[in-house]
Amino acid sequence: MQANIRHQVSPYLVFFIIYNSQVGVGILSFQRTIAEKAGYDAWIGVLAAGCLVQAFIWVMYKLLGKINGDIIDVHTAIFGNVLGKSLSLIIMIYYWLASVSVLIGFIEIVQVWMFPTMPSWILSTIILLSVYYCVSGGFRAIVGMSFLSFIFPQILLIGLFIFPLKIAHFSNLLPIMNHSFMDMVDSIKSSVYSIAGTEALLMYYPFIRDPKASKKFAHLGVLFTTILYTISAIVSFTFFSEKQLKTTIWPELSLTKTVTLSFLERFEYLYISMYLIIISSLITLFLWCSSRGLKIIFNKKQKYTLLLLCLLSVILCHLNGSFKDMLNNIIIQMNLWVFYCYIPVLLLVLTFVKRGKQNDE
Amino acid sequence: MMNRSAFCLFLILLLSGCNFLPTNIVNEIDMSQGVGYDLSKKSNIKGTIVFPIFKKDKTSTTEVRAAIGKSSKEIRTILNNETRYPLVSGQLRVALYGKNLAKKGINDFVDTINRDPSIGSLVQMAIVDGDANQLYKMKKFKNDNVSVHIQELLEQNMKMGILPQTNLQSFLFQFFQIGQDPYLPLIKKEADNIRITGVAIFKDDRYVTSIPMKDFFIFKALVDKNSIGLRQFILANHDKVVLETLKSNAKYKVKIANGRPEFTITLKLKTRLQEFAPSEKKRQAFDKKKYQKQVEQEIEKSALSMVSQFQKHSVDPFGLGAKFKEQFRGFNEKQWNEGYPSVKVYVHADVEILQTGSID
Numbered sequence: 001m002q003a004n005i006r007h008q009v010s011p012y013l014v015f016f017i018i019y020n021s022q023v024g025v026g027i028l029s030f031q032r033t034i035a036e037k038a039g040y041d042a043w044i045g046v047l048a049a050g051c052l053v054q055a056f057i058w059v060m061y062k063l064l065g066k067i068n069g070d071i072i073d074v075h076t077a078i079f080g081n082v083l084g085k086s087l088s089l090i091i092m093i094y095y096w097l098a099s100v101s102v103l104i105g106f107i108e109i110v111q112v113w114m115f116p117t118m119p120s121w122i123l124s125t126i127i128l129l130s131v132y133y134c135v136s137g138g139f140r141a142i143v144g145m146s147f148l149s150f151i152f153p154q155i156l157l158i159g160l161f162i163f164p165l166k167i168a169h170f171s172n173l174l175p176i177m178n179h180s181f182m183d184m185v186d187s188i189k190s191s192v193y194s195i196a197g198t199e200a201l202l203m204y205y206p207f208i209r210d211p212k213a214s215k216k217f218a219h220l221g222v223l224f225t226t227i228l229y230t231i232s233a234i235v236s237f238t239f240f241s242e243k244q245l246k247t248t249i250w251p252e253l254s255l256t257k258t259v260t261l262s263f264l265e266r267f268e269y270l271y272i273s274m275y276l277i278i279i280s281s282l283i284t285l286f287l288w289c290s291s292r293g294l295k296i297i298f299n300k301k302q303k304y305t306l307l308l309l310c311l312l313s314v315i316l317c318h319l320n321g322s323f324k325d326m327l328n329n330i331i332i333q334m335n336l337w338v339f340y341c342y343i344p345v346l347l348l349v350l351t352f353v354k355r356g357k358q359n360d361e
Numbered sequence: 362m363m364n365r366s367a368f369c370l371f372l373i374l375l376l377s378g379c380n381f382l383p384t385n386i387v388n389e390i391d392m393s394q395g396v397g398y399d400l401s402k403k404s405n406i407k408g409t410i411v412f413p414i415f416k417k418d419k420t421s422t423t424e425v426r427a428a429i430g431k432s433s434k435e436i437r438t439i440l441n442n443e444t445r446y447p448l449v450s451g452q453l454r455v456a457l458y459g460k461n462l463a464k465k466g467i468n469d470f471v472d473t474i475n476r477d478p479s480i481g482s483l484v485q486m487a488i489v490d491g492d493a494n495q496l497y498k499m500k501k502f503k504n505d506n507v508s509v510h511i512q513e514l515l516e517q518n519m520k521m522g523i524l525p526q527t528n529l530q531s532f533l534f535q536f537f538q539i540g541q542d543p544y545l546p547l548i549k550k551e552a553d554n555i556r557i558t559g560v561a562i563f564k565d566d567r568y569v570t571s572i573p574m575k576d577f578f579i580f581k582a583l584v585d586k587n588s589i590g591l592r593q594f595i596l597a598n599h600d601k602v603v604l605e606t607l608k609s610n611a612k613y614k615v616k617i618a619n620g621r622p623e624f625t626i627t628l629k630l631k632t633r634l635q636e637f638a639p640s641e642k643k644r645q646a647f648d649k650k651k652y653q654k655q656v657e658q659e660i661e662k663s664a665l666s667m668v669s670q671f672q673k674h675s676v677d678p679f680g681l682g683a684k685f686k687e688q689f690r691g692f693n694e695k696q697w698n699e700g701y702p703s704v705k706v707y708v709h710a711d712v713e714i715l716q717t718g719s720i721d
Contacts (some may be wrong), residue, residue: 111479129372167526167530172686172687175687175689175690178690191537239534240534241534241535241539241541242538243538244533244534244537254482257530258481258482260481260483265481266481268478
């Protein structure tokens with residue numbers, strides 16, 4: 001079921017939505033997680049994970065193209081109303097949890113780097129107020145945010161690499177492929193989680209004007225973020241020694257500590273503040289997906305579901321602590337099983353089992 | 362519509378008027394620009410903090426305060442009790458460590474600088490031959506900012522002189538790198554001045570040995586990517602040649618035989634002649650070929666003696682272990698550390714004198 005053309009966006013904008021959905025707080029800290037087992041070979045894992053995500057994009061386009069609707073339409077078409085909607089509910093909860101984990105991650109950064117005494121609920125309320133405002137503007141406003149989040153911080157992000165590259169030790173990367181196969185698999189697994197986010201496509205597919213034409217932009221978007229993540233990993237690997245990286249929680253922020261401009265001595269404060277644009281547009285996208293899903297499932301107005309999700313997010317942010325690691329764990333597991341195992345199976349089911357029914361219609 | 366603008370106005374008022382943001386107004390804080398740590402009695406640490414005091418219509422003065430405690434932040438808490446404004450560390454420029462403390466290890470005091478997100482990673486670090494506190498307290502710098510003076514002294518020598526590049530980030534990199542030991546500049550209070558006297562070489566975080574100023578030239582050429590500097594060579598028959606590096610490039614080759622490495626360091630220098638004083642007091646044209654050869658031998662000799670000094674103390678500031686690890690997949694840290702003092706290192710210098718100035 002395609003959305004009204006008034007709410008649809010041009011195909012090329014998918015590039016920015018994909019970029020926006022993939023880049024979050026993860027890029028500030030993934031270097032350490034991927035290098036945990038695979039050491040300085042982990043950048044190969046990022047490239048491999050990028051290939052996996054490309055395949056996942058292909059699967060999603062195939063799946064949604066068959067029904068020409070979002071994931072809820074797919075579920076109801078296969079499993080019927082009740083079971084289908086409850087399966088969709090799980091995915092909506094995933095979107096919501098993902099947005100909460102981004103929010104918690106960002107709040108932690110602000111608290112550690114900028115305002116150590118600031119309570120979480122104030123920060124989350126301020127961010128969610130602007131997010132609420134954005135989401136109520138509809139899908140086109142969200143795409144606009146994605147575009148902005150690409151234009152503004154992205155130029156800075158890439159330009160920033162010049163400073164650490166001046167003192168880079170490229171020989172750090174040698175010897176290449178010095179880790180076992182299982183270690184490499186581990187690095188792929190953690191990179192897949194870092195560059196996750198494309199699954200939002202399952203909800204906004206009906207809002208793309210010409211989905212077939214948008215496919216290549218989606219692949220390009222993933223390619224771009226994969227390269228961005230790989231460069232970022234290599235820059236950190238050449239800048240830090242291996243043990244030093246393993247003690248650094250946010251390698252990318254520590255990298256920016258070396259940036260000194262004549263008019264600005266400490267760049268990272270500006271950087272973190274700029275990051276708010278990236279973070280809020282990412283949260284906007286995921287909360288929009290989740291609230292729209294809940295709206296369809298429970299047949300309520302999106303305003304109310306969004307409000308409910310925002311309130312729950314504030315509460316969860318306030319309760320963080322040991323809870324944060326558990327949340328991240330849940331998301332990693334859900335991401336792996338729901339999107340990389342369940343969705344391809346769903347495609348197979350739709351292709352082989354339901355073929356007859358499709359022809360009937 | 363009215364409703365929404367009223368809401369926005371309310372938000373703006375809320376955000377601008379909110380008190381929950383901690384503010385640091387520049388004349389209501391004391392910005393510590395230099396810190397120093399010395400060993401005191403009974404395994405206590407004497408910490409020194411230097412901060413400037415700005416006064417209206419007057420030249421600013423620097424304030425040097427010291428306290429004795431067990432940890433860096435404890436010292437800061439004690440010192441906070443005697444300063445007018447709260448001490449903040451975001452403007453830190455130099456961290457100095459007394460030699461006696463450095464011999465016991467400085468990791469505990471580097472940790473706090475590394476941990477504090479408000480401190481940048483371009484902070485200069487140096488070891489003081491003597492007392493860091495005494496150095497900060499020098500009368501000459503009462504009205505001059507001593508920490509900025511030290512920072513600029515070090516930075517200018519790293520950029521234009523023969524001091525190897527170091528700062529907090531390079532120290533941490535080398536400290537954590539497997540198969541490499543860190544080095545930092547060594548400074549000293551001499552009469553009424555602060556001088557750079559050597560480069561302190563560490564084993565892990567403990568000061569072990571140092572190299573004198575005359576070896577800086579070669580050391581910097583061996584560790585930095587592109588070093589410039591001046592050095593005088595007194596050759597076989599007392600000919601004096603002073604060369605300035607224009608371009609330098611050090612290549613480390615590892616040859617592995619039976620799991621035991623052999624290093625060949627090729628040092629390529631492109632230089633120009635700055636001063637030439639032949640032993641016979643007679644003006645003569647500069648014979649490039651002859652002197653290049655002699656200078657090369659001189660460099661090889663002092664580089665090798667430097668390497669054997671490091672091997673004797675089993676410190677590895679060149680990162681030979683790290684280079685071995687890059688080339689050899691079966692690298693074993695323990696085995697390497699045991700074998701390091703007896704590893705064979707060859708140095709091959711390749712000096713080219715490009716210019717002889719406006720005369721030949």
